[in-house]
Amino acid sequence: MAKRALVSVSDKTGLIDFVQQLVSKGIEIISTGGTKKAIEAAGLPVLSISEITNFPEILDGRVKTLHPAVHGGLLAVRGKKEHMDAISELGIQPIDFVIVNLYPFKETISKPDVAYDEAVENIDIGGPSMLRSAAKNHRSVTVVCDPADYQTVAASLDADNEVPFELKQKLAAKVFRHTAAYDALIADYFTKQVGEEFPEKLTLTYEKKQSLRYGENPHQMAAFYSEPLKNEATIAAAKQLHGKELSYNNIRDADAALGIVKEFTEPAAVAVKHMNPCGIGLGANINEAYDKAYETDPVSIFGGIVALNREVDAELAEKLHSIFLEIIIAPSYTDEAIQVLENKKKNLRLLQVKFTEDKQDFVQYTSVRGGMLVQDLDTKGYEDVKEDVKIVTERKPTDAEMESLKFAWTIVKHVKSNAIALVNNGRMVGMGGGQTNRVGAAKIALEEAGDKTKGAVLSSDAFFPMSDTVEEAAKAGITAIIQPGGSVRDQESIDMCNKYNIAMVFTGMRHFKH
Numbered sequence: 483m484a485k486r487a488l489v490s491v492s493d494k495t496g497l498i499d500f501v502q503q504l505v506s507k508g509i510e511i512i513s514t515g516g517t518k519k520a521i522e523a524a525g526l527p528v529l530s531i532s533e534i535t536n537f538p539e540i541l542d543g544r545v546k547t548l549h550p551a552v553h554g555g556l557l558a559v560r561g562k563k564e565h566m567d568a569i570s571e572l573g574i575q576p577i578d579f580v581i582v583n584l585y586p587f588k589e590t591i592s593k594p595d596v597a598y599d600e601a602v603e604n605i606d607i608g609g610p611s612m613l614r615s616a617a618k619n620h621r622s623v624t625v626v627c628d629p630a631d632y633q634t635v636a637a638s639l640d641a642d643n644e645v646p647f648e649l650k651q652k653l654a655a656k657v658f659r660h661t662a663a664y665d666a667l668i669a670d671y672f673t674k675q676v677g678e679e680f681p682e683k684l685t686l687t688y689e690k691k692q693s694l695r696y697g698e699n700p701h702q703m704a705a706f707y708s709e710p711l712k713n714e715a716t717i718a719a720a721k722q723l724h725g726k727e728l729s730y731n732n733i734r735d736a737d738a739a740l741g742i743v744k745e746f747t748e749p750a751a752v753a754v755k756h757m758n759p760c761g762i763g764l765g766a767n768i769n770e771a772y773d774k775a776y777e778t779d780p781v782s783i784f785g786g787i788v789a790l791n792r793e794v795d796a797e798l799a800e801k802l803h804s805i806f807l808e809i810i811i812a813p814s815y816t817d818e819a820i821q822v823l824e825n826k827k828k829n830l831r832l833l834q835v836k837f838t839e840d841k842q843d844f845v846q847y848t849s850v851r852g853g854m855l856v857q858d859l860d861t862k863g864y865e866d867v868k869e870d871v872k873i874v875t876e877r878k879p880t881d882a883e884m885e886s887l888k889f890a891w892t893i894v895k896h897v898k899s900n901a902i903a904l905v906n907n908g909r910m911v912g913m914g915g916g917q918t919n920r921v922g923a924a925k926i927a928l929e930e931a932g933d934k935t936k937g938a939v940l941s942s943d944a945f946f947p948m949s950d951t952v953e954e955a956a957k958a959g960i961t962a963i964i965q966p967g968g969s970v971r972d973q974e975s976i977d978m979c980n981k982y983n984i985a986m987v988f989t990g991m992r993h994f995k996h
């Protein structure tokens with residue numbers, strides 16, 4: 483008996499070519515409304531699904547293939563006599579191939595302001611049902627959900643129109659991933675509609691963006707997956723204009739650098755090494771901002787990642803070109819700047835990232851052995867706490883100190899805890915991060931800053947458990963401090979500030995970054 487293929491696709495890419503090949507091998511084609519029309523228009527023989535089901539397509543296409551004549555033909559186990567007798571008695575014929583791709587739900591909800599009913603109408607029911615039936619019975623049925631597989635399948639057909647089991651199994655695995663991802667997007671859409679924050683099941687779906695040469699270290703395998711609903715203002719959506727492929731560590735560092743530079747609306751430059759900022763500068767223009775970021779730590783910036791929130795021109799490009807950098811991130815580059823940066827630097831990665839607003843519902847996932855932690859991204863800043871800010875010392879910060887304190891508070895959030903950042907005149911002059919005690923982080927920051935601590939301000943991501951950090955800061959010439967407060971021994975730190983005429987501000991908000 484001739485083999486039969488059921489074809490029902492929303493995306494008609496490559497359809498006619500593939501059907502043509504199946505027809506030429508003597509395979510009978512059965513199809514639904516729009517797909518059938520396309521096949522007929524190409525002059526190829528095709529049966530209507532209604533001829534198989536003896537039922538019209540109804541409810542605007544909501545019910546067309548949902549019928550025992552279809553699912554019996556797909557699910558009957560070919561080697562099982564009872565199954566074959568059962569379908570035969572009912573006049574159901576086996577279906578050997580399913581070529582289905584689904585209603586474009588993702589594309590529909592990606593459209594701005596899509597109507598709820600339009601989204602709902604784009605939830606495919608019959609398609610996933612056929613895909614799942616066929617994938618379950620993959621020993622007998624070949625199931626194709628991706629036009630990219632058409633040629634592989636066509637080329638694999640033997641004289642009896644059989645497909646090797648290994649390929650059928652691979653295609654079935656792909657189908658279950660595909661329908662799971664499709665349902666995950668639908669689930670996410672509905673979960674957001676009803677405003678549930680942390681539902682009882684976490685059904686994430688990501689799409690492979692690229693294989694990576696290796697992970698954090700060369701002996702670790704890795705890949706990069708991106709969110710299906712694109713956020714343009716991310717590293718995942720960045721356009722690479724030049725340079726070597728991004729590595730695993732590059733992607734994480736670039737994301738960290740972008741996260742910091744996007745805190746600022748004024749021209750800002752950020753240098754990052756190993757996820758921590760090693761240079762941050764603000765300026766009247768981006769050139770000045772970069773000079774300040776560079777001066778933070780001219781040693782650490784070597785081999786680092788630089789993120790800028792303004793266009794890179796030729797003058798800035800010359801400066802960036804003069805040192806070894808792994809990546810530059812900016813919203814745009816002039817043509818001259820690209821010429822300068824590409825010259826003799828084939829590896830230097832140039833990324834163009836949109837600096838539009840982030841989605842407000844950015845969530846952070848951190849895997850632990852046996853589970854996943856989920857939290858809101860720490861997007862809060864000085865603006866969110868300004869009503870609650872308290873000046874706790876006898877001396878109030880001057881206006882200039884207050885500006886520096888706000889800046890210092892903004893950046894310390896991005897340093898690994900325990901974190902201390904020092905700021906002087908629109909630039910970070912030192913930082914200590916990832917230390918297991920706070921005074922240790924402060925000592926590192928103060929030492930790094932050297933005599934740039936004179937007149938600088940200090941920020942701390944969490945409260946001081948004792949007054950030793952204030953004492954170290956005072957000795958180095960720090961004039962003002964910003965920290966959350968909240969220690970049972972806050973008074974000791976306040977007294978120490980008063981002793982050295984330091985102004986101290988409590989924000990009431992902690993910014994741990996573990």
Ligand SMILES: NC(=O)c1ncn([C@@H]2O[C@H](COP(=O)(O)O)[C@@H](O)[C@H]2O)c1NC=O
Pocket residue numbers: 490491492493513514515516517518543544545546547548582583584585605606607608609610
């Ligand atoms: N309802 C059904 O029985 C049904 N059967 C197949 N579909 C989908 O209909 C689409 C193809 O429709 P058409 O051939 O009319 O262009 C495919 O994406 C397929 O997955 C269905 N549509 C939605 O559920």
